[in-house]
Structure formats: C-alpha cells, structure tokens
Amino acid sequence: MTRSEAILEAVSLRKVFHTGGVFSRKEVIAADDVSLALRPRHAVALVGQSGSGKSTVIRMLAKLYDPTAGAILYEGEDVTTKRKRRDIFDYRSKVQMIFQDPFGSLNSTQKIDYHLRRPLRLHGKVKNARDERLRIGELLERVSLTPVDEFAKKxxxxxxxxQRQRVAIARALAIEPRVILADEPVSMLDVSIRISILNLLIKLRDEENIAFLFVTHDLSSARYFSDEILIMHKGKIVERGVSAEVIENPQDDYTRLLLSSIADPSRVF
Amino acid sequence: MTVSQPAAPPKRSPGLWASLPDWVATLLSNPRAMAGLLILLALVLVAVFAPQIAPYQPDRIVARRDLPPSSEHVLGTTSLGQDVFSQMVFGTRISLAVGFATGTLVVLIAMTIGITSGLVGGRVDNVVSMIVNVVLVIPQLPLIIVIASWARNTGPITIILVLAATGWAFGARVLRAQALALRNSEHITSARLIGEPIWRIVFFEMLPSMISLVAAAWIGAVIFAILSQAALEFIGLGDPAVVSWGTILYWAQNNTALISGRWWTFVPPGLAIATVGLALTLINYSIDEITNPRLRRIRIPKDAMRKPESRPREEPSEQGGLVQIRGLNVDYWTATGPVRAADNVSFDIRPNEVFGLAGESGCGKSTVAYAISRLHFPPAIISGGRIFVDGQDVLAIPDKQLNKFRWDAVSMVFQxxxxxxxxxxxxxxxxxxxxxxxxxxxxxxxxxxxxxxxxxxxxxxxxxxxxxxxxxxxxxQRVVIAIALALNPKLLIMDEPTTALDVVVERQILQRVKVLQREFGFSILFITHDLSLLIEFSDRIGIMYAGELVEVAPAKALYTDPQHPYTRLLMNAFPSIHDDRTGRYGIEGTPPDLRTPPTGCRFHPRCDVAIAGLCEVVVPPVVSTGDRLARCHLLSEEYAERAVK
Structure with missing residues (x-):
C-alpha cells in the first residue's frame, strides 16, 4: 500500500509536557518521532504499557493535545496548526474517538437516545423529528442494542x-466518521464480552470502510483486531509490522520481553 | 465488583415522578429532607401571607407597653406597645428574603468563578485560586461589621451585597475542584469531540454532576446570611426602622428586656432563626446522604446483624485443608432487601497451595476473599456458613482478636x-x-x-x-507483598494484585511470589480476571458464577478438560496470543441480576448446551469426581442414565 492511500497520517509527532508549578519546570517527553498511517478498512494497533505514550499519541490525533513537533495530515492536508473552532469541528466530523471507560464516557443524567440525538443534530445528519427517530433506531440496531425502542429510553x-460501550460506539458512528480512534475500548470489560465488542468493530471496519487506530496494552486483542501492530516503549515506536509477523517473529528486545511476559497456558501444559 | 457497586435505585412509578432526576426523588423519599422541606415551606408561607396572618400592623402601637403573652397578644407586646407576634410574622419576610437572595447570589458568583477557573485552567486558574485563598482567610463577620458601619445605607440590600461579596470563596473553591476533576473526564471529552458548544457542556454535562454541591453551597450561604443579618442588626448596624428578627432583638436589648426577664421579646426571634437553621441543616444532611450512598441508611433486621462470634463454635474437619469454607453465604443489604453475593460457597485451600478464583465482575470472588479475613462491614453481612483457617473458626473470633488474626494467620494484598x-x-x-x-x-x-x-x-x-x-x-507493590509476608502468615490473599501494573512487571513479581510460596510453604488465594494468568500460576482453580462456585479443579485439568460449560466458554472467550485468528463470540448475554437470579441453573440463559425442560427448572447437583467438582446437570448420573435410554 502506498502513502497516498492513507486518510490520516502522523508524521514524526513529538509531545513534550512541562510539569511542575510556576517556578519549577521539568520536561517529560511523552512521545517522540511517532509516525503512522491509517487507511480505510484497515486497523492499526498501537501497543504499549502504561506510560509508554500511546494515550498521548491518540489524543494528539483527536486534536485534544497540540503536538510539540511533527505533523498530522488528513487526506494529505496538514491539519496540525488548525485551531479554529470551525476547523476542529470539521476535522472531528471525520475523526471520532471511543474511550476506555464505558461507565465514565456517558452522561449519567441523560437517556441513551440523547447521546445519539446530540451528534446527529450537531452535525446536521437529520432533517426532522421522524427522521431523527429512525436514525437513532438504525444506529442502535447497528450496534445490536435491540429492541431499540427499549434501549433508547434507558x-x-x-x-x-x-452495552454502554456499544452506545459509545453508536455515538461515534452517528457522525459518520471515516476514522475511529479507539482508546483501550475493551480493557475495562469482562473477558467474556470483549470479543463481541471487537467483532462489532471488525464489522464496522470491513463493511463501512472505517480506518481504525486501536490503542491497547493487550497484544492478544491487538492481534485479533488489527492488521498492523506498532509497539511503543518510552515514547518511541520500537517495532512495527504485520500483526502475526510481529508476534510470531519479534525483532526488538522489548517486544520479545513483552511477549514472554504474557500468560499463555499452552506454554505450560 | 459487587463490593463497591451501590445497588441500583429502586424502581419508581411512571409519570411526573419518573421525569425527576434520581437525586430529587431520593430527596423527596428521605424523611429528614421531607421534615426540613416542610418546615421551610411553612416559613415561606408565613412570609408570603404575613398581612393575612398577622393580627396587627407590626410597627403600630396597639396596646400597653411590655404586656406578657395573653390571648389578645399571643407573644405579648414590646416596650413601645407593638404586637410581638405580628412583628415576628412580618420579620420572616426580611430574614428569608435576605437569606435566599444572598444564598442565590453567592452560588451564582461561586459557580461562575469556580467553573470558569476549572474549565479554562492554566494561568487563569492559578490567579483565581490565589484570590480565592486570600478571600477565604479574611474573617467574614468582622469584615462585614467594618463595611456595614462604613456604608451609609445599612438596609437589607447593603447586607445582601456585603454578605455575597465576602461569602462566595468557599463555594467557588469546591466547584472549581469539581470542574477541574470533570474537565478531563471521559464524558466531557466525549461531548467536546462530538462538537457540543461550551455552554451546553457546562449546563448539560457538568452542572448535573455538581448539583448537590451547588445545593449544599446555597444552603450554607442561606444559613450564614440569616445569622449574619440578625447579628448585624442586633449590634445596631442594620436599619432599626425595618421590622426583622434582628431588629426585634436589637430593640429588646435596648429596652433592657434581657435584664428584666421579658422573654417574649427575645426568645421568639432566637427560636425562629434556629428553626430556619434546623430546616436547612436537615435538607443539607440529606443531600450528603444522597451524594454519598455509604451514608444512606439501609434497614437491616437485628437478627441479621448478630455478631458472628456469638454463633456456636464448630470444629473443622480433621482431614480438610488449611482453609475450609463450608456453605458460606454473604448478603449485601439494599433498600429493597438482601442480595446474596456469595451463595453456599464451599471449598478448601490446602497447605502450600496456590488456589485461584475466577469469574466475571460481580460473581462474588472478592466477596469470598473478604469473608475469609472478616473484612465485611454492613451492609455486607456473612449470613451463613463456616470458615476455618488453620483450625480456627474465623467467624467466632472476637472483634478484638481480629487484628492479630488478620496479619498472623491471613494477610491480604489488593489491586x-x-x-x-x-x-x-x-x-x-x-x-x-x-x-x-x-x-x-x-x-x-x-x-x-x-x-x-x-x-x-x-x-x-x-x-x-x-x-x-x-x-x-x-x-x-513488592514492598506491600513484603509487609504482608512479614509475620509468616499461613495464607496470603491476593485480589488482582498486579492488574494495575505492566505485564512485564506483573510476571516478574508473580514469579518471585511463587518462589517464596514454595520456599516458605504458605498458601495463596489468588483472584484475577485474567484466566490465562490464573491457570499458569495456580495449583487448583475455582470458577464462580452469579454468587455460586460452579467448578473446582486442578489447573491443568481445568485447562485441558473443563467440565462446566461456563468454564469452557470463559476459557474460549478470548484467543490466546498465539492463536490463529478465527471468528470467536465470547459468551452471549450478561451475568444475571443477583436480586432475581434465574431459576434452575443460574447459567442456563447463557449456556450453549442447556437442556430444555431441565436446566431452567431444576437446580443442578454438585457432582464430584476424584479431585474435582462441578455444578452441572450434564455431569449428573441421572442425566447420563436418561441420555443412555
């Protein structure tokens, strides 16, 4: 695949945080020289442990943080320095994000249909009340929250x-994005239901040509979901490649250490 | 996990009631809050209908001076011959008006400054915090006295303005802290990402989470304003021509009512102020209960609260393990009654063994661990069963000796x-x-x-x-484990001990713990949601589902030949790292609500091999074969016989 096919690209992103109060200044390099490209119908996993900088990268791509250096290209256009409300709104109508905590990412005082109605209205996706109801039902159906009328009013x-994570996914879908940035979307869920959420994301990737960035600390789910794996360690990408390749034939010492630390009963018995 | 999850709010009838936010409904169902609200409502009615209620004009001389209470003048007359009762009724207007106006003004200022500061952050926040801290250390009442004595017009408006100008800092600080915490929360970020305008983020996303803080700040400010106003007027800094509770006190003092014992002129205003304070405090206290579910009172019957040590002692079985758990029941009491989080759980942990316990969130695995070290507090109650550790009847240990038991015999390491x-x-x-x-x-x-x-x-x-x-x-975490091992305990309980750590660090720590366990011969109860890790690390494993232990087996046997369908599904729910990618489906459905567990086998609604007509009707027997057991109809002899026929 060539570079030109990419929808969203990160080119040598760098983020330096300044910590300390007014008088003391310490520098923390959270991400350094991070480059990646997201393509339609393709999932890239960014794998790293806590503090590796993977959350910083996804937040730069969501334009929640400004990069210290480097560039973000959307369809080849440099959007790094766009800070106007309107520009950011337009960018986010194409690039959406899903969060880790299904208990924290929804507004507990509002019903489920509110969470879907807001993005539909804000992004002008519906013309009238009837249309709106139909779209909400359709969205809930796409994430398998049926019967939809019952779920809408919960x-x-x-x-x-x-189920909450499905609502969060439906909310992102309401905007009809071309890119979804997923920040540990299954790590707070029970192991028994993780796969069903990943299957839903796979379906969206394959049937709706959405480009995914999947940030996780778990190599197994990265392998299950992604076409390509990037291993991040101390702010840098230390290894990248086709998923199976990275796991079966790791080149970097840190990747090997990571792989040998993962529990695997088949190794023991 | 069940331990930390408050019970879902009780069902409400539809209609107007259902359209109220949860916290308002809870407020209205709280007797303390209702009492406070009723008193407050009564006072407001008195203020509104003062002309209809008061028998006389408050400032008119209607009788002889200093008359004690009589049927004509319920609270007697003042030194000028005015009716005290009528003055009290009209005074309610000023006191409440000043209180409510000040409270509202204080909250508006505090909200604007606090939320802006928390939302904008950075330098603005630094400067605002500095100003807030300075205002906070200014002694309020003396300042008010200085300003009030300097201002020409000391009527109610001045008092409101002065009180508001000095009273906002505390509320601002609390709301700023809350806004700062909420700013980076995922639901605010989500709202920003879908493009919500800032005012909607403040009013629809932030304020609902702050409403109880705002209400508490308002109530505090109202009480303070009413007290301050009375105090100012009492010392003569108010407008003595206005009839209010404070000026009644002022005139009483001026006319030596306190010395001559004419109580009817100074007791009523004091009581009235105290009543407002009481009403608002009652409401405030209920707001605390609502925001902090731990303060909520749940009625637990006396016999359920019986101290465990008052139960008859029993002896452990001779050939049992180091830890013997027999028929353990743990109930969590909720507003709608008890919910059984651990139901008839029995298993042993042998000496020098790592026993793993797994299951989905809320299955009761941590509940069991807490029970072994007697860490449950109401509303969680051990309602039945026995626990023996090293021959000691744990539920019979007197409270005073628990501390010794907890470190010497059993120690715990949490996530x-x-x-x-x-x-x-x-x-x-x-x-x-x-x-x-x-x-x-x-x-x-x-x-x-x-x-x-x-x-x-x-x-x-x-x-x-x-x-x-x-x-x-x-x-x-290594230090914590070292401290847990300091007294050579017989049993080390580890509840998700490494979940917050990197996999690399996790593995190193667990490997070391295993070496120490083999060397010193203690036993471990290991709880984690990571079944692969559990299988690698444990000697034997118990699987829990919906409060029940559904399978116990040696780790290898469990891995190679799971007997319970749930164990099999749980194990196959996620591919291991070297698995070829194939479509997998996890386990359909979600764990049941323990308030209404399914009939028959609790797993039947999600089971892929459930037998219609049997599993949803009959509770499956516990079938034990060799060193393993499972709770499933498929393993029972009756079923096997039926299948043969």
Whole structure:
C-alpha cells in the first residue's frame, strides 16, 4: 500500500509536557518521532504499557493535545496548526474517538437516545423529528442494542459495561466518521464480552470502510483486531509490522520481553 | 465488583415522578429532607401571607407597653406597645428574603468563578485560586461589621451585597475542584469531540454532576446570611426602622428586656432563626446522604446483624485443608432487601497451595476473599456458613482478636495496595509498625527483618530508608507483598494484585511470589480476571458464577478438560496470543441480576448446551469426581442414565 492511500497520517509527532508549578519546570517527553498511517478498512494497533505514550499519541490525533513537533495530515492536508473552532469541528466530523471507560464516557443524567440525538443534530445528519427517530433506531440496531425502542429510553446505569460501550460506539458512528480512534475500548470489560465488542468493530471496519487506530496494552486483542501492530516503549515506536509477523517473529528486545511476559497456558501444559 | 457497586435505585412509578432526576426523588423519599422541606415551606408561607396572618400592623402601637403573652397578644407586646407576634410574622419576610437572595447570589458568583477557573485552567486558574485563598482567610463577620458601619445605607440590600461579596470563596473553591476533576473526564471529552458548544457542556454535562454541591453551597450561604443579618442588626448596624428578627432583638436589648426577664421579646426571634437553621441543616444532611450512598441508611433486621462470634463454635474437619469454607453465604443489604453475593460457597485451600478464583465482575470472588479475613462491614453481612483457617473458626473470633488474626494467620494484598503505603513515613517505619504490633521485637531487629524481607522480594535492602513516592508502582507493590509476608502468615490473599501494573512487571513479581510460596510453604488465594494468568500460576482453580462456585479443579485439568460449560466458554472467550485468528463470540448475554437470579441453573440463559425442560427448572447437583467438582446437570448420573435410554 502506498502513502497516498492513507486518510490520516502522523508524521514524526513529538509531545513534550512541562510539569511542575510556576517556578519549577521539568520536561517529560511523552512521545517522540511517532509516525503512522491509517487507511480505510484497515486497523492499526498501537501497543504499549502504561506510560509508554500511546494515550498521548491518540489524543494528539483527536486534536485534544497540540503536538510539540511533527505533523498530522488528513487526506494529505496538514491539519496540525488548525485551531479554529470551525476547523476542529470539521476535522472531528471525520475523526471520532471511543474511550476506555464505558461507565465514565456517558452522561449519567441523560437517556441513551440523547447521546445519539446530540451528534446527529450537531452535525446536521437529520432533517426532522421522524427522521431523527429512525436514525437513532438504525444506529442502535447497528450496534445490536435491540429492541431499540427499549434501549433508547434507558439510562446509562441501567446498562451493562458492554452495552454502554456499544452506545459509545453508536455515538461515534452517528457522525459518520471515516476514522475511529479507539482508546483501550475493551480493557475495562469482562473477558467474556470483549470479543463481541471487537467483532462489532471488525464489522464496522470491513463493511463501512472505517480506518481504525486501536490503542491497547493487550497484544492478544491487538492481534485479533488489527492488521498492523506498532509497539511503543518510552515514547518511541520500537517495532512495527504485520500483526502475526510481529508476534510470531519479534525483532526488538522489548517486544520479545513483552511477549514472554504474557500468560499463555499452552506454554505450560 | 459487587463490593463497591451501590445497588441500583429502586424502581419508581411512571409519570411526573419518573421525569425527576434520581437525586430529587431520593430527596423527596428521605424523611429528614421531607421534615426540613416542610418546615421551610411553612416559613415561606408565613412570609408570603404575613398581612393575612398577622393580627396587627407590626410597627403600630396597639396596646400597653411590655404586656406578657395573653390571648389578645399571643407573644405579648414590646416596650413601645407593638404586637410581638405580628412583628415576628412580618420579620420572616426580611430574614428569608435576605437569606435566599444572598444564598442565590453567592452560588451564582461561586459557580461562575469556580467553573470558569476549572474549565479554562492554566494561568487563569492559578490567579483565581490565589484570590480565592486570600478571600477565604479574611474573617467574614468582622469584615462585614467594618463595611456595614462604613456604608451609609445599612438596609437589607447593603447586607445582601456585603454578605455575597465576602461569602462566595468557599463555594467557588469546591466547584472549581469539581470542574477541574470533570474537565478531563471521559464524558466531557466525549461531548467536546462530538462538537457540543461550551455552554451546553457546562449546563448539560457538568452542572448535573455538581448539583448537590451547588445545593449544599446555597444552603450554607442561606444559613450564614440569616445569622449574619440578625447579628448585624442586633449590634445596631442594620436599619432599626425595618421590622426583622434582628431588629426585634436589637430593640429588646435596648429596652433592657434581657435584664428584666421579658422573654417574649427575645426568645421568639432566637427560636425562629434556629428553626430556619434546623430546616436547612436537615435538607443539607440529606443531600450528603444522597451524594454519598455509604451514608444512606439501609434497614437491616437485628437478627441479621448478630455478631458472628456469638454463633456456636464448630470444629473443622480433621482431614480438610488449611482453609475450609463450608456453605458460606454473604448478603449485601439494599433498600429493597438482601442480595446474596456469595451463595453456599464451599471449598478448601490446602497447605502450600496456590488456589485461584475466577469469574466475571460481580460473581462474588472478592466477596469470598473478604469473608475469609472478616473484612465485611454492613451492609455486607456473612449470613451463613463456616470458615476455618488453620483450625480456627474465623467467624467466632472476637472483634478484638481480629487484628492479630488478620496479619498472623491471613494477610491480604489488593489491586491498589501499592497506594495504601503511608506516604509520610519511610518503608522501614512501616515494617517496624507492623512487626511491633504483633511481635515482641525491638526496633533494630524489626528493621533488620525489614531489610531481609525487601531482599526476599528482590528489592535493594537499602530502600528501607526511602519514602513510598520515591519508588515505582511495581516496587511499591513488592514492598506491600513484603509487609504482608512479614509475620509468616499461613495464607496470603491476593485480589488482582498486579492488574494495575505492566505485564512485564506483573510476571516478574508473580514469579518471585511463587518462589517464596514454595520456599516458605504458605498458601495463596489468588483472584484475577485474567484466566490465562490464573491457570499458569495456580495449583487448583475455582470458577464462580452469579454468587455460586460452579467448578473446582486442578489447573491443568481445568485447562485441558473443563467440565462446566461456563468454564469452557470463559476459557474460549478470548484467543490466546498465539492463536490463529478465527471468528470467536465470547459468551452471549450478561451475568444475571443477583436480586432475581434465574431459576434452575443460574447459567442456563447463557449456556450453549442447556437442556430444555431441565436446566431452567431444576437446580443442578454438585457432582464430584476424584479431585474435582462441578455444578452441572450434564455431569449428573441421572442425566447420563436418561441420555443412555
């Protein structure tokens, strides 16, 4: 695949945080020389442990943080320095994000249909009330929250963790993005339901040509979901390649250490 | 996990009630809050209908001076001959108006400054915080006295303005802290990402989470304003021509009512102020209960609260394990009654064994661990069963001896334990504390033991002089494990001990723990959601589902030949790292609500091999074969016989 096919590209992104109060200044390099390219119908996993800088990278791509250096290209256009409200709004109508915590990412005082109605209205996706109801139902159906009328009228606390995560996915879908940035979307869910959420994301990737960046600390789910794996360590990408290749034939010492640390009963018995 | 999850709010009837936010409904169902609201409502009605209620004009001379209460003048007359009762009724207007106006103004200023500061952050926040801190240390009442005596017009408006100008800082600080915490929360970020305008983020995303804080700030400001106004007027800084509770007191004092004992002129205003304070305090207290579910009162019957040690003692079985759990029931009491989080759980942990316990969130695995070390507090109650540790009947240990039992026989390491080290004393002191509380050992020897323990968990013994913040998360968790092992416990309970750590660090720590366990011969109860890790690390494993233990087996047998369908599905729910990618489906559905567990086998709604007509009707028997057991109809002889036929 060539570079030109990429929708969203990160070119040598660098982020330096300044910590300390007014008088003391310490520098922390959270991400350094991070480059990656996201393509339609393709998932890239950014794998690293806590503090590796993977969350910083995804937040720069969501334009929640400004990079210290480097560039973000959307369809080849440099969007790094666009800070106007309107420009950021346009950018986010194409690039959406899903969060780790299904209990924290929804507004507990509003019903499920509110969470879908807002993005539909804000991004002008519906013309009238009837249209709106139909679209909300359709979105809930796409994430398998049926019967839709029942789910639309529930509050977040009445749903399980997996169901809430489906609502969060539906909210991102409402905007009809071309890129979804998923920040540890299954790590707070029970192992028993993780795969169903990943299967849903795979379906969206394959059937709707969405480009995914999947940030995770778990190599197994990275392998299950992604076409390509990038291993991040101390702010830098230390290894990258086709998923199976990285796992079966790791080149970097840190990747090997990471792989040998993962529990695998088949190794023991 | 069940332990920390408050029960879902009780169902409400539809209609107007359902359209109210939860916290309002809870407020209205709280007797204390209702009492407060009713008193307040009564006072407001008195203020509104003062002309209709008061028998006389408050400032008119209607009778002889200093008359004691009589049927004509319920609260007597003043030194000028005015009716005290009528003055009290009209005074309610001013006092409440000043209180409510000030409270509202204070909250508006506090909200604007606090939320802006928290939302904008950075330099603005630094400057605002500095100003808030300065305003906070200004003594309010003396300042008000100075300003009030300097201002020409000291009517109610001045008092409102002065009180508001000095009273906003506390509320602003609380709301700023809350806004700062909410700013980076995922639901605010989500709202920003879908393009919500800033005003909607403030009003629809932030304010609902702050409403109880705002209400508390308002109530505090109202009480303070009413008291301050009365105080100012009492010392003569108000407008004596206005009839209010404060000026009634002022005139009473001026006319020597306090000395001559004409109580009817000064007791009523005092009582009225106290009543407003009481009403608002009642409401405020209920708001605390609502925001903090732990304060909520749940009625637990007396016989359920019976102290465990008052139960008859029993002896453990001779050939059982180090830990013997027999028919353990743990109930969590909710507003709608008890919910059984652990139901008839029985298993043994043998000496020198790692016993793993797994299951989905809320299955009761942590509940069992808490029960073994008697860490449950109401509303969680051990309602049945026996627990023996090393021959000791745990549920019969008197409260006073629990501390000794907890460190000497059983010690625990939790997921967030690394954050539980005391940050202000050195690692060495923490060892000394624990060791000296249980052993007759001098400081020097205890420190020496501490160094030895640090070496055991592969840390540099010189770290004994460092403080917790100087160590990484993994190092701190090693310290916690070292402290847990300080008194050579028979059983070490580890509840998700390494979930917050990197896989690399996790593996290193667990490998070390395993070496120590083999060397010193203690037993481990290991709880984690990571089944692969559990299988690698444990000798035997128990699987829990919906409060019940559904399978117990040696780790290898469980991995190669799971007997319970749930175990099999759980194990195949996620591919291992070297698995070829194939479509997998996890386990359909979600764990049941324990308030209404499914009939028959609790797993039947999600089971892929459930037998219609049997599994949803009959509770499956516990079938034990050799060193394993499982709770499933498919394993029972009756079913096998039926299948053959």
């Amino acid at each position: 509050y977040p606390h009445q749903l399980s963790g997996g | 967030s334990a690394m954050n539980s080290l005391n940050p202000v004393i050195t690692i060495g002191e923490q060892f000394v504390d624990v060791i000296q509380a249980h052993r007759d050992m001098d400081r020097k020897a205890a420190l020496e033991r501490g160094r030895e323990l640090l070496e055991m968990v592969e840390l540099d013994p010189d770290l004994i002089d460092s403080y917790p913040h100087q160590l990484s998360g993994g190092m701190r």
